[in-house]
Amino acid sequence: MYFHQEIKGCLSKTIHTEGLSENFLKEYLPTLKKTLQKLKKAHEEETLPLLRLPYLRTDIAALRDLVLEIQDDFTDTVILGTGGSSLGGQAFYALAHRETSHRLHFMDNIDPHTFQSLFKQLSFKSTLFVVISKSGNTAETLVQFMTCLQKVQKEVGTDSVRDHFIIITEPKPSPLRQLADFYHISLLDHDPKIGGRFSALSIVGLFPAMIAGVDPVLIREGAARVFDRLLSLDDPSNFGPAVGAALSHALEVKKGKTISVLTPYVDDLHYFSLWYRQLWAESLGKKGHGTTPVSGLGTVDQHSQLQLYLDGPSDKFHTIIVSSMENKGESISENFSKISADLKCFSFSTMGDLMEAEQRATIDTLIKNQRPTRVLEIPILSPDFMGTLMMHFILETIFMADLYGVDPFDQPAVEEGKVLAKKYLEKTIKERLHP
Amino acid sequence: MYFHQEIKGCLSKTIHTEGLSENFLKEYLPTLKKTLQKLKKAHEEETLPLLRLPYLRTDIAALRDLVLEIQDDFTDTVILGTGGSSLGGQAFYALAHRETSHRLHFMDNIDPHTFQSLFKQLSFKSTLFVVISKSGNTAETLVQFMTCLQKVQKEVGTDSVRDHFIIITEPKPSPLRQLADFYHISLLDHDPKIGGRFSALSIVGLFPAMIAGVDPVLIREGAARVFDRLLSLDDPSNFGPAVGAALSHALEVKKGKTISVLTPYVDDLHYFSLWYRQLWAESLGKKGHGTTPVSGLGTVDQHSQLQLYLDGPSDKFHTIIVSSMENKGESISENFSKISADLKCFSFSTMGDLMEAEQRATIDTLIKNQRPTRVLEIPILSPDFMGTLMMHFILETIFMADLYGVDPFDQPAVEEGKVLAKKYLEKTIKERLHP
Structure with a gap:
């Protein structure tokens, strides 16, 4: 597998009535076989340059x-x-x-x-x-x-x-x-x-x-990891992006999870998460369809949004991206615990250690509160894993579009506003020049 | 009024079945009278230092x-x-x-x-x-x-x-x-x-x-504008934050608008919009209540989220903050239109003119597509209007909390995760020191 996608936090075995049964998912996933075949064919026949x-x-x-x-x-x-x-x-x-x-x-x-x-x-x-x-x-x-x-x-x-x-x-x-x-x-x-x-x-x-x-080659090699796997498969049941789309769609339709929250615990994934937000919204927000993407950042959002996520309406599907931060940063001296016994838990720890502990604690707390949560685990944020993450979400978006029955590649609704903006601009200038 | 709040884009007169009737709002607003009186009393008796x-x-x-x-x-x-x-x-x-x-x-x-x-x-x-x-x-x-x-x-x-x-x-x-x-x-x-x-x-x-x-005095003077008005009123019907909360609550409960999108058309309001996001989520996300705040930025989100907003599920209440940008920036030469006739509409215009035209076009398009939209109009982004905006949303949040029947000042749900994080951190360090 190109990276680990842990979905047990979305299953009824773990989060009871808020989650999906494994059997349901097993029956649901083969409906994506058509998309898998379509993508393989488009690749072979070079009809989709992407x-x-x-x-x-x-x-x-x-x-x-x-x-x-x-x-x-x-x-x-x-x-x-x-x-x-x-x-x-x-x-x-x-x-x-x-x-x-x-x-x-x-x-x-x-x-x-x-x-x-x-x-x-x-x-x-x-x-x-x-x-x-x-x-x-x-x-x-x-x-x-x-x-x-x-x-x-x-x-x-x-x-x-x-x-x-x-x-x-x-x-x-x-x-x-x-x-x-x-x-x-x-x-x-x-x-x-x-x-x-x-x-x-x-x-x-x-x-x-x-x-x-x-290095652009590394980025593309990372993306190829995902696509290589797609090309090797006949059944989408074990393909990350297909599983992700099936989860997302079923949690929306069956469990009312209409908001898709993406929370990386890596500062440098902030813009990636904005990239995801556009990809998802513009590709899928059509004909009344489309879950609303929300970009987040851990640990910051624990101090901004987590209260709502845990105790507000259960209308969200959480995706958390983690990487290994253990032992990263400078070790905190034992001496601080002599000043305050409450600081003992931080002795010999690093900032990265706390980041790791917070990731795990948030994931566990979301799941304990029965909020559907999947975890994507990359070893480290590098150009190749950025490529891998992007290709994963590009394909997940295309699979999701097929589940909705919409075209992921157009954006028909925004044209009206563009025409209107030019009209208003022309009117302003005309009034300024000929008051 | 301390700034103009235009709510006609939320009313059934304008957006038909997706909006609220004026009569309904007229009957709804007096239920906020208790909150108004509570706030006046808390101010007088100095029980809420805020x-x-x-x-x-x-x-x-x-x-x-x-x-x-x-x-x-x-x-x-x-x-x-x-x-x-x-x-x-x-x-x-x-x-x-x-x-x-x-x-x-x-x-x-x-x-x-x-x-x-x-x-x-x-x-x-x-x-x-x-x-x-x-x-x-x-x-x-x-x-x-x-x-x-x-x-x-x-x-x-x-x-x-x-x-x-x-x-x-x-x-x-x-x-x-x-x-x-x-x-x-x-x-x-x-x-x-x-x-x-x-x-x-x-x-x-x-x-x-x-x-x-x-200048901190300017910020506080701006905040005082809103609170002065609250102190002068006996009826919340014409008080911006009360109207905002009533709209938000009624649109959620009656029309299923469970997402609250804040889109300023001013780059420097980006962090303000993240501030709003925390305020709203942490204060209101309790006991199953709480609309989900989404921070946006115009015009950028026209190229990221607008397709979803216009043609996706109608589950959003939009607040757009505009300020006067007319004629700001350098004027674009007429000569460009000699190179391409399509550029004629930009002759003598400025970047600010286009920003204004885009604001208006987006607002009109949202309303035309029957998406509930209110507009907050500040003359310019200055320290005092930042104070005004903050006090507006602080009070709107408090009014909303009363409509939900939750305490806006606590955040009980996140404690569990904090304890867990410390436990995981201690375990990691212990294992590292005594493998």
């Missing part, structure tokens, strides 16, 4: 020289783009931010105050801007880009502008592409068949990762 | 010299503490982080890797540690403190340790207090009658705010 990503190397090989150049020429990279154009890269940067001297800034919003601060701290001569928008037509990203372009023009001169930008977008006509052509800015292709929220393992997530010094 | 905070000045006056000294002597302040000991200060620091040269680091977790990074970037000679724990007995905070104490001892010498720490805790015996006494570390009193998650407006939140250069 599924080939774990094994693809040419795209990242082609970027290596460019990345070395960037690392030589620049101290800072600003990533412009929102949603799926940003979250994968942010999740990977978390793996490197402690070590790398190259700073990445992910600008995923359009708050003018935040941009003002960014501009104040940047040295424009040594800053690269990477603009990511699949469609090349996202209003927020276009406005970010034009604002930064004007600023860079002022700071380094019009002739040098093209040296400070790289654009990732689909190879088809769009305003972003027209701007790129006009300013002779380098373009990298966003695969048209890979949607933004599924793009973390493509160059959309991996190009920023490489700039930060994270 | 309610006196907006008018208190002596405590912050007493800190002014200390704060000036800190600003002179140190470049960095590390705040150790979790949950209510951290979130208020973080919310206030967001108001100042762009301007102040004094860096604040809020360490609310016990990930050893995060502490390792912190230690790498600090200059210990110019760093102050502020340790905050109401009980003086929180395991995470004690371990953070002992780890930092050992490190500071090594870096600046045992004799100087006391100069680098300040402790905020209740005036009663505790291990934290024993450590303070032993090392002659300065102590500030945490009011025993103000619980951690209600402590933002006390020195717990305001001391870090002052170090960062935020």
Whole structure:
């Protein structure tokens, strides 16, 4: 198994009427066989490029020289783009931010105050801007880009502008592409068949990762662990993502668990958990379906949300991600216990030891209070296990979509708001110019 | 009114069967009269110190010299503490982080890797540690403190340790207090009658705010705006927090809206929204009650959660916080529209204009899709409006607790896990020492 998924905290054997019976799950899982076969076929026939990503190397090989150049020429990279154009890269940067001297800034919003601060701290001569928008037509990203372009023009001169930008977008006509052509800015292709929220393992997530010094091959090898296993199976009953989706769906439909809480006990998984939140919500929130994803962080949420989780409505399915923290950090001196006997329990312990103890205590307490809880256990947070976690949840999302009968790859509901926003913007400007 | 609360997006007149009728709300609100009277009485008789905070000045006056000294002597302040000991200060620091040269680091977790990074970037000679724990007995905070104490001892010498720490805790015996006494570390009193998650407006939140250069009097004056209005009323029907609680409760009980989504369209309200999340969950998640708070951020969540909000289950009550962003940021040149006609709509607009248009478009789209939505409108995010927002939600939480019939000030369910964590930690250490 690529990592340990412990599901006994979701079973009626452990949490009684709040959980599912093993027999029920046994009967439920074969309904996912169709999805398993569909995925294997899509992989074989190369109809879903997302599924080939774990094994693809040419795209990242082609970027290596460019990345070395960037690392030589620049101290800072600003990533412009929102949603799926940003979250994968942010999740990977978390793996490197402690070590790398190259700073990445992910600008995923359009708050003018935040941009003002960014501009104040940047040295424009040594800053690269990477603009990511699949469609090349996202209003927020276009406005970010034009604002930064004007600023860079002022700071380094019009002739040098093209040296400070790289654009990732689909190879088809769009305003972003027209701007790129006009300013002779380098373009990298966003695969048209890979949607933004599924793009973390493509160059959309991996190009920023490489700039930060994270090995993209390791990430893909980690993802391949999960997909290798899928390819080796004929029955989904022992496949992690299928089991996860079946649990999630059955707990929702049979037990009213309409909220899916993801709580890693690793600070550097914070952005991963936001990435998961988008993946789950945008892929599944359709036709009245979709559990609501909640991103958490242990131990912090023990002091924020645990009271609600234990004693509030039992409407949540908990997924806790743990890794080994034992003995990490400096050992606490025995001397403190001479000052206060209450500190004796901490003698010779480390911060990591307490983190481990808190993980286990929370899991046990949730289960004792009959809250459905599964545990994903990775040995350590490394690029390959980040890839493994991502591929696990990508596939779990696709399995879940089939259980709902929705298309995981579209997002039809948000178009209306986008049109409206442009209309309001035009009205504001018109009134300002012709009051 | 202290700010505009627009609730028409929650009424059946606007969103039909998904909303509440005005008549129903009119009949519902007087049930909150008891709470209003209770709060007025508690204020008058000084039985709930939390309610006196907006008018208190002596405590912050007493800190002014200390704060000036800190600003002179140190470049960095590390705040150790979790949950209510951290979130208020973080919310206030967001108001100042762009301007102040004094860096604040809020360490609310016990990930050893995060502490390792912190230690790498600090200059210990110019760093102050502020340790905050109401009980003086929180395991995470004690371990953070002992780890930092050992490190500071090594870096600046045992004799100087006391100069680098300040402790905020209740005036009663505790291990934290024993450590303070032993090392002659300065102590500030945490009011025993103000619980951690209600402590933002006390020195717990305001001391870090002052170090960062935020005026605590403005924050309290902003909070007083809300409480002044409460004191002037005999009927809760026109009181924002009471209306908010009534809406929230009725939408939950009558319309199945079990999730409460707070989405500010201001980057600097991100930590405020995490503060709200703790306040709501820990105060209300009891005896099977409690809607689940979800912290959001606009426009980012339009590209992450909006698909689910519009087309997923209709189980959410939305609160959107907007402020005026019109014309903020640099104007976008008309020239871009010569490169691409699709960019014409952005000519002469600013990033702030787009932010405004997106706010309005999202609100309108939610309402058009019959999702209950209220809007809180502040003119600008300033220290006083941060105080106003906090007092609004503190009171809304207290009103909601009365509607549920639960005590907003306790958190009984989490004790079990705390005991268990210490037990597991002791077991790990024992096994390590005597394998």
